[in-house]
Every structure is written in C-alpha cells, then in structure tokens.
Amino acid sequence: MDRHDFMRACSAGGPRIAEALRELQRDYGRALLHEAMAALGELQAARDLLQDTLIKAWQRCAQYRGESELFPWLKSVLRHGAADQLRRRRPEEPLADEQGQVFAEVEAALQRHAAQPTAPDQLMSIAELERVYRACQARFQRDHPAAANVVRWIAEDDLEPAEIAVLLQRSPGATREYLSQCRKKARLYFHEWYLLASGSAPPREADSPRKAADESV
Template structure:
C-alpha cells in the first residue's frame, strides 16, 4: 500500500478494516522511528509502546480532521509528539519535587550545578590537539543522557530543534504556546542544558556549537 494523502483520506472515509490496514503499514514502515523517539525521551521501551499505541488510537479518532493536501505521515508524527509531550508532563506532575537539585525557578542550584559539572568532566582528559570524532560524539551522548534524565521534556524539545531541524513555528504547534512563550521555552531548554555539557564544551571549544 502506498502511504499517500489520497490513500489515507480514502481509508479514513471507509473506516473499519481499511484504516486498520493503513495504520498497520504505517507501523511497519515508520513505527520504529516513532518508538525510538519516544523511548529516548521516556527512557523506557514499555512506556514508548504505550505512547505510540495511544497516538495511533488518536489518529483513528481524528482522521476525519486530516486535510488531503498535507503529508499524512507528518500529521501522524505530530500526534505522536503531542502524545509524548503529554506523557512527559504527566510524569513531571507525578514525580516528587527534587528540592536538592532545583531552586524555585526550576534551575539547578549552585551546589547541584557544581556536582553536575564534576560528573561531566570526571575521567575526561583535556585533549592535546583534536580528539577523534567518535570520542567527541560519545561525550556528547553521555552529556545529553544526563540532561535528559533530569529535564526530559526540555531535552526532547531541544532534540527536535537541533537534530530534526524543527523551526519555532513547528515547536509552537507542538507545545500549544504563543510565539513569545515558545521562544522563551526554547531559550530555557538551552539554559538548562548548558551545565550538563561542560565536558563537551571543553572538547569542542567556544566555536564547536551550542546544543
């Protein structure tokens, strides 16, 4: 089956077995990408499976609102991301507040930031000359994992911006915030990330990039 806007619109209109078959093809061809993205944010394959399954139910329920001029896979991916953000926010509500790590504004306390910086640079020698690219990438991945463990929603949004290239308008739609509030949220993502990337900054220097 060709996953076109026309075939999706037809499947939505006919419902039943047609839409079920269409979504099975989506799962086979694109499901792995959806699961990996959710698992990276939630740090759990089981939780990722629940998110993607919930998103597919929403697709089934909302398919009548799809506009035939759009890309159905992009539309479905957006629903997956909305569902993932909801899951991350629900976790944040349920999790006990980490008083020792954060101040009233949600920023790392000076003591916690110092501890994070110490963790980040522990065991990482200052390179003489250029470090092998795979070593720099390994440090970046470790820093990002530490960041995501403490700020999963902010890390997920930052990944969408940096890795997937989503612009502010796309993030605005996912967060369901105003343009100004979206810009502020992305700025907060970067601010929260900086302490965790101390080791990476040490390796790449001031011109190496900004997470």
C-alpha cells in the first residue's frame, strides 16, 4: 500500500480503513516487528507494540497528510511507543567518568560499521566483526535498553538530536546530556568490538564490556 491509497482509505473510513490496516500489516508488519524487537528485546512485547502501532495509525489517520512515505511514518509512531514503554521501566542509573568526556568515537565507529564494504576478501573479517557487534549490542540492549535504542537511532538510522528529543519528550538541553550518558555507556559495551574495528590489540579481561559494565553499577 502506498501513502495515496492510505489517505483515500482514511477519507473513506469504515470497511476501507479496516482493509487498509490489514494491508499495512501485510506490507510492513515484518519490518516493524523487527524494529520493535530491536527496541524492546522481547517477542511478546514487540508483537504488542506492533499491534498498538497499527491501532495508533488508525486513530491518527486523519492527521496523516502524506508528507512522508508510509513506512517512515509508521516507524516513527512505533518509536514513540517504544520510548513510552521504556520510560515506564526502571530508570537507568547515570554513568560518570573521571574526565566527563563525551565518547563520540564509538558513535563514529558504529556509523562506519553500518556503511562498511563487502568485498569478497573482507567477508570473513566482516562476519567476525558482525558477530562481536551483535554480542555487544545484545548485552547493551539487555542492561540499558533505552540507551541502546538511542545509540542505534543515531548510528543506524542517522536521527538528529532534535528528532531524538521529540521521541524522548525531553528538552534540547536534557537530550544533549542524555546523549552524552548514552555514548559513555556504549563505549563500555562496545569496547571489544571497537578494538577489533580499529585494528587494536584484543582487550584485557579487565577491559571487557561485561566486566566494565559490572564495575560501573
């Protein structure tokens, strides 16, 4: 379904909008469920979030003017729902470091990872990087799901701070401070992957993401 068909269904209402919602689930359900799983990490919660997103799409269809394609709009609705759910979970403890630095090098490395080349002679090293990346991401998502989502939004989806501020319902200043905390946490959890990606020596046990995260609690 394209945005023009959806807008016509919204205008028609009744059975037509019900059919349109079924088409949305057919066309975008799998991709939206993947995004929900990445955000929440639990299959049932992800399924519930997908259904809630489709319900909100129906409730807000009169507000949709076709300024963007349907999938980005639906993804934005889903992200708002994910952020709301994570806000209701236990608050995350802030993470401080002695210098008070913002560790942007991890963010830059993650962005390079999203655009990495796939030449045949690089496939094995890319596969190993991907394996370590996913392991680090899983630990980060498990321990700090809200922060992990923010880092993923920046690194994989290129969201700007202003867009993240809207999703998190925070002021620009509070969002900047929170982004700093998220980056610091990411540096701990992606330490092993970052060393591999940058060609550095393997980390010592004391520097591993798991141990570093434990020591920060």
